[in-house]
Amino acid sequence: MVKLAAKCILAGDPAVGKTALAQIFRSDGAHFQKNYTLTTGVDLVVKTVPVPDTGDSVELFIFDSAGKELFSEMLDKLWESPNALCLVYDVSSEQSFNNCSKWLEKARAQVPGSSLPGVLVGNKTDLAGRRVVESAQAQAWALEQGLECLETSVKEMENYEAPFRCVAKQFHQLYQEKVEVFHTLV
Template sequence: MVKLAAKCILAGDPTVGKTALAHIFRSDGAHFQNYTLTAGVDLVVKTVPIPDTSDSVELFIFDSAGKELFSEMLDKLWESPNVLCLVYDVTSEQSFSSCGKWLEKARAQAPGSTLPGVLVGNKTDLAGRRTVDSAQARAWALSQGLECFETSAKELENYEAPFHFLAKQFHQLYQERVETFHTLV
């Protein structure tokens, strides 16, 4: 049984639902509430069991403010991430467009290493106001080496999937490194 710890950066523009996703994930969907704007960084921790193993990954989710005002502080807190969760609002073309900037910023904190990541379109409950097409988001995510998910934190739809995927990816990278080490010994 192996218990790993992974630093997960949660990034995206203000009001896309990053904090709601993180807190609903931590509480196993126990509650949704409207959140106030995150100032700086909020840390959420949750252990994720890895299917078909006795292993688990403890995700340390750094829920960071989307405001540029906090960007210098983020540089220090974002150092050496293991996984990335980019979030946009499906009703905001601007929040989707900003994902490239957030991805670049996160990858700059992990130069020379693989940074597994997901792109999450949140607020699917607002289908009538959608401006970002699912296929467009999926195509962009794949072009960037990211897995794509859509969620509704408010309706508790698919909120666990991105985090479980990231935990599995991190575990898989760990397993590959262990196997590489064993071939060297």
């Protein structure tokens, strides 16, 4: 049984539901706050995620970061050397989806020359009548970027664990691959 630790950046525009996603994940679905204050900097959520079919686990250090440009200089330092990325947009906001490219570029700049496992998360699927970003569009973009793609509704408590389980599994898989390479060298 192996217990790994991974730094996971939670990124995206303001008000897409990053904090709600992190908080509901931390509380195992028991705590959905209806009112949030704007994150000013970074909140840290720590939770251990079991990796299916392995007996191993990954302790995720989830850095829930501010989406406002005002805090971008501070983010550069706090985002240093991430192991995984959870990129969140609002399915009812084309702008938040379009800005994912900027957030992804910023995150990948922190690990030049390395792959950064991650997931694209379309949140607020409960706003079906206001949806402007179609699943297929998000899937295609995520695939192009080498990311998994999932949708959630934190408000309806649907699929809120999936993004973090996904990045834990991806991180574990990279770890396993590195161990295998190491064994071939010995």
